[in-house]
Amino acid sequence: MTLTLRNIAKTFPGGTTALRPTDLEIAKGEILSLLGPSGCGKSTLLRIIAGLETPDPGASIIFDGEDVTQQSVERRKIGMVFQSYALFPNMSVRGNIGYGLKMQKLPKAEIAARVAEVIDLCRLGHYADRAITALSGGQRQRVALARAMAPRPRVLLLDEPLSALDAALRGQLRDELALLLRQFGITAIFVTHDQDEAMAIADRVAVMSQGAVAQIGTPEALYRNPATSFVARFVGDAMPLEGQVEGAHLQLLGGILRLPKVAGGQQVLVRAEDVRIDPQGPLTARVETVTFLGTHYRISLAGVMTGPLFALHSGLSAPRPGDEVRLSIPPEALLVLPREVAA
Amino acid sequence: MTQRHFIFLCLLPLAIFTLAFLAIPLGRLILASRESEAGWGIYLQILQTPRYLSTLVQTVAVSLAVTVAALAISTTAGLFLVRNRFAGRNALLSILTLPLAFPGVVVGFMIILLGGRQGLVNQLLPGHWVFAYSIFGLFLGYLYFSIPRVLLTVMAAAEKIDPALEEAARTLGASPWRIVTDVLLPALAPALIAAGAIAFATAMGAFGTAFTLATDIDVLPMVIYTEFTLSANIAMASALSVVLGVVTWAMLLIARSFSGSAVAAGG
Amino acid sequence: MRHLSRHIPLLVTLLACAFLLIPIIQSILAGLTVNYFRGLSSGLTLKWIGQVWELYADSIFLSIKLALACLAGTLIIGVPAAYVLARNPGRATRMLEEFISLPLAIPGLALALALLQLFGSFHGFRTSWTFILVGHILYTLPFMVRSVVSVLAAIDLKTLEEGAASLGAGPARRFIDVVVPNAMPGILAGALTVVTLSIGEFNLTWMLHTPHLKTLPVGLADSYASMRLEVASAYTLVFFVMIVPLLMAMQWASARAQRIMK
Numbered sequence: 001m002t003l004t005l006r007n008i009a010k011t012f013p014g015g016t017t018a019l020r021p022t023d024l025e026i027a028k029g030e031i032l033s034l035l036g037p038s039g040c041g042k043s044t045l046l047r048i049i050a051g052l053e054t055p056d057p058g059a060s061i062i063f064d065g066e067d068v069t070q071q072s073v074e075r076r077k078i079g080m081v082f083q084s085y086a087l088f089p090n091m092s093v094r095g096n097i098g099y100g101l102k103m104q105k106l107p108k109a110e111i112a113a114r115v116a117e118v119i120d121l122c123r124l125g126h127y128a129d130r131a132i133t134a135l136s137g138g139q140r141q142r143v144a145l146a147r148a149m150a151p152r153p154r155v156l157l158l159d160e161p162l163s164a165l166d167a168a169l170r171g172q173l174r175d176e177l178a179l180l181l182r183q184f185g186i187t188a189i190f191v192t193h194d195q196d197e198a199m200a201i202a203d204r205v206a207v208m209s210q211g212a213v214a215q216i217g218t219p220e221a222l223y224r225n226p227a228t229s230f231v232a233r234f235v236g237d238a239m240p241l242e243g244q245v246e247g248a249h250l251q252l253l254g255g256i257l258r259l260p261k262v263a264g265g266q267q268v269l270v271r272a273e274d275v276r277i278d279p280q281g282p283l284t285a286r287v288e289t290v291t292f293l294g295t296h297y298r299i300s301l302a303g304v305m306t307g308p309l310f311a312l313h314s315g316l317s318a319p320r321p322g323d324e325v326r327l328s329i330p331p332e333a334l335l336v337l338p339r340e341v342a343a
Numbered sequence: 344m345t346q347r348h349f350i351f352l353c354l355l356p357l358a359i360f361t362l363a364f365l366a367i368p369l370g371r372l373i374l375a376s377r378e379s380e381a382g383w384g385i386y387l388q389i390l391q392t393p394r395y396l397s398t399l400v401q402t403v404a405v406s407l408a409v410t411v412a413a414l415a416i417s418t419t420a421g422l423f424l425v426r427n428r429f430a431g432r433n434a435l436l437s438i439l440t441l442p443l444a445f446p447g448v449v450v451g452f453m454i455i456l457l458g459g460r461q462g463l464v465n466q467l468l469p470g471h472w473v474f475a476y477s478i479f480g481l482f483l484g485y486l487y488f489s490i491p492r493v494l495l496t497v498m499a500a501a502e503k504i505d506p507a508l509e510e511a512a513r514t515l516g517a518s519p520w521r522i523v524t525d526v527l528l529p530a531l532a533p534a535l536i537a538a539g540a541i542a543f544a545t546a547m548g549a550f551g552t553a554f555t556l557a558t559d560i561d562v563l564p565m566v567i568y569t570e571f572t573l574s575a576n577i578a579m580a581s582a583l584s585v586v587l588g589v590v591t592w593a594m595l596l597i598a599r600s601f602s603g604s605a606v607a608a609g610g
Numbered sequence: 611m612r613h614l615s616r617h618i619p620l621l622v623t624l625l626a627c628a629f630l631l632i633p634i635i636q637s638i639l640a641g642l643t644v645n646y647f648r649g650l651s652s653g654l655t656l657k658w659i660g661q662v663w664e665l666y667a668d669s670i671f672l673s674i675k676l677a678l679a680c681l682a683g684t685l686i687i688g689v690p691a692a693y694v695l696a697r698n699p700g701r702a703t704r705m706l707e708e709f710i711s712l713p714l715a716i717p718g719l720a721l722a723l724a725l726l727q728l729f730g731s732f733h734g735f736r737t738s739w740t741f742i743l744v745g746h747i748l749y750t751l752p753f754m755v756r757s758v759v760s761v762l763a764a765i766d767l768k769t770l771e772e773g774a775a776s777l778g779a780g781p782a783r784r785f786i787d788v789v790v791p792n793a794m795p796g797i798l799a800g801a802l803t804v805v806t807l808s809i810g811e812f813n814l815t816w817m818l819h820t821p822h823l824k825t826l827p828v829g830l831a832d833s834y835a836s837m838r839l840e841v842a843s844a845y846t847l848v849f850f851v852m853i854v855p856l857l858m859a860m861q862w863a864s865a866r867a868q869r870i871m872k
Contacts, residue, residue: 548717
């Protein structure tokens with residue numbers, strides 16, 4: 001199903017703006033992630049698509065050419081996975097998964113067959129007749145997905161579906177979820193505050209900030225060509241370099257860097273993996289702390305600018321705290337972006 | 344059907360029932376109280392007529408005495424039961440909460456069995472020991488149904504006190520008695536105020552017990568009853584009911600503001 | 611001395627138990643002995659219980675009928691209302707809850723007086739058992755509502771309902787499939803409380819009843835005033851046999867509801 005959103009905005013009764021007018025187009029079978037910090041409006045947008053919140057007047061939500069803006073949630077034929085899963089504790093796993101089919105008033109035999117099919121696909125065979133309270137977090141997450149998918153919804157909406165899990169499980173289920181969604185081949189919208197999750201699961205990511213979409217694109221495009229410094233910082237943790245821009249050069253406390261282009265009034269950012277320890281480098285810095293992270297070291301450096309600068313360093317050995325080092329940053333790794341304006 | 348329609352349907356039975364049988368009757372009661380020659384002045388009359396005034400004072404006095412006694416007994420017993428686990432504890436707890444479901448009439452009968460003419464005390468002790476029909480009998484009856492209510496409130500609060508508080512006091516050298524006065528009672532204070540207000544309100548409004556003991560002690564519910572049935576003084580009966588209702592309602596409001604819930608009135 | 615003061619709490623607890631329990635035992639014994647004044651030596655008998663049955667069987671059945679009707683009434687009125695109260699917490703619902711809780715705070719006598727003055731002239735209603743039923747529902751309704759509200763407030767009802775809505779369930783279906791089953795512990799505790807209180811209710815009932823409509827507690831008051839001690843005791847014994855299991859079930863159900871809420 002293709003999903004078209006036009007002029008979606010939300011002002012809460014107190015007058016606070018949760019969402020500024022937003023347009024969005026989602027292709028059939030596409031998985032879109034809404035990524036942003038808490039309070040950026042991503043959950044509000046998802047709940048408006050679901051029909052759980054009413055947008056401000058003038059909005060239109062179109063499912064495959066059908067305007068569903070005025071439809072109540074129970075008629076929109078969506079599937080939703082909630083952050084807390086919202087599984088019904090009074091029903092078994094099977095009862096939960098079959099509930100949406102029961103609402104469609106399908107014959108009992110067909111319900112049983114389709115529930116069995118989804119249970120199989122989500123590898124829930126052993127748990128089918130258990131009580132919800134007897135399931136682990138990861139199993140509950142799969143039941144929630146199976147329940148949302150069983151009625152064959154037009155679009156699947158997922159609201160932070162992995163955030164209730166502990167870190168180790170989250171990584172494993174993230175990949176599993178990405179695989180399952182592709183198997184289902186469904187149009188899906190996935191809300192998260194975790195950039196790794198968004199990157200791993202989504203075809204396209206919409207980064208949201210302060211009630212608006214800051215940039216939308218594939219994970220690679222967002223990473224390589226962020227449109228704003230907010231996107232650069234949120235996707236890939238870019239650090240602002242505080243210094244004086246003069247033409248195509250950036251004057252820092254620890255030296256001068258060449259920029260990829262002439263900048264005026266813009267901000268320059270860099271990612272830690274692009275800061276290299278290089279005896280021929282133009283910058284001088286003093287090592288503050290060194291943290292060993294297995295595949296690489298994370299080094300905090302002082303003296304380049306007023307705040308610390310981080311570098312990721314791989315190799316068998318690393319400098320020690322207190323060492324004076326030289327650094328280089330390739331000009332193509334520097335992101336020259338418009339300054340953020342506070343809303 | 345939309346959500347709004349459904350909520351309306353959900354509230355409809357309640358709205359019809361409480362309007363017809365609660366809001367309008369109570370309004371009618373308040374209006375009936377001014378239907379004597381005195382008009383609204385009837386409330387002043389209560390304070391000016393010695394019989395009503397002494398009834399009011401007597402009712403408040405008995406209720407206060409019951410409140411204090413029930414608080415003392417139930418707090419002692421409640422803390423004891425929360426802090427000690429022993430064989431028979433559950434049996435004691437069951438006995439202490441048994442009267443919760445007794446109507447006031449049954450409680451009155453219990454006091455007659457203890458202190459009536461054929462009562463236990465009169466049989467065991469030499470001389471004439473009949474107190475069931477005196478103000479003391481009334482006091483005992485009210486105490487009988489107040490002990491379980493106060494006990495439950497106190498125990499619920501005592502179970503929520505962090506045991507580490509008491510342990511901390513002990514590591515600082517506090518004696519068992521100091522622990523009670525410095526740690527437990529301050530932590531229990533809101534529950535005690537709430538329980539006391541409930542006990543007081545229940546005693547103020549208790550009718551069944553006084554009715555069964557059938558004494559000539561004037562307590563407010565009995566006076567309302569005789570004004571209504573014997574003297575057919577509807578206005579005065581209504582006015583006294585309004586006063587009684589306002590007092591007990593205010594007490595329970597206090598109770599609720601100190602603790603989340605209130606154990607029911609009754610008696 | 612120190613040793614003695616340690617035992618004061620135990621002593622107070624035991625004395626309180628004795629105070630509550632002794633008259634109960636007395637009434638059980640009195641109801642089963644041939645002559646209470648002569649004591650157990652006069653022998654045990656079921657004669658008094660038999661007499662109670664002859665005299666008061668009607669009042670016992672009326673009380674059971676009233677309790678069941680009262681339960682039905684509080685379920686129909688209370689459960690949907692509790693759902694709305696739990697679903698929309700706020701000032702208006704708090705005030706509504708306060709209002710329907712008035713019958714807990716206002717003595718039964720005052721409420722009965724209010725009902726009598728308004729409906730005393732509706733003769734058919736005034737003399738029917740439904741008039742007493744109204745009083746019982748009024749008095750027990752807040753217990754049902756609070757019991758259900760507290761259970762519903764402890765679960766994430768809003769999200770569960772959103773889950774059901776996303777699967778295509780309308781408001782009424784959600785109420786039946788999700789709200790009621792999850793409120794069950796509270797409904798059960800509330801139901802047992804309602805039945806227990808209705809069977810024991812005296813203050814309202816005494817004012818509202820007519821000579822032909824005596825409930826169990828009204829019959830008790832009647833027997834205390836006019837029957838010999840053994841009959842009154844036997845009747846009280848019958849009441850205990852009915853109310854004590856109910857009370858225990860009610861306490862078990864309330865404790866269970868509280869456990870589930872955690």
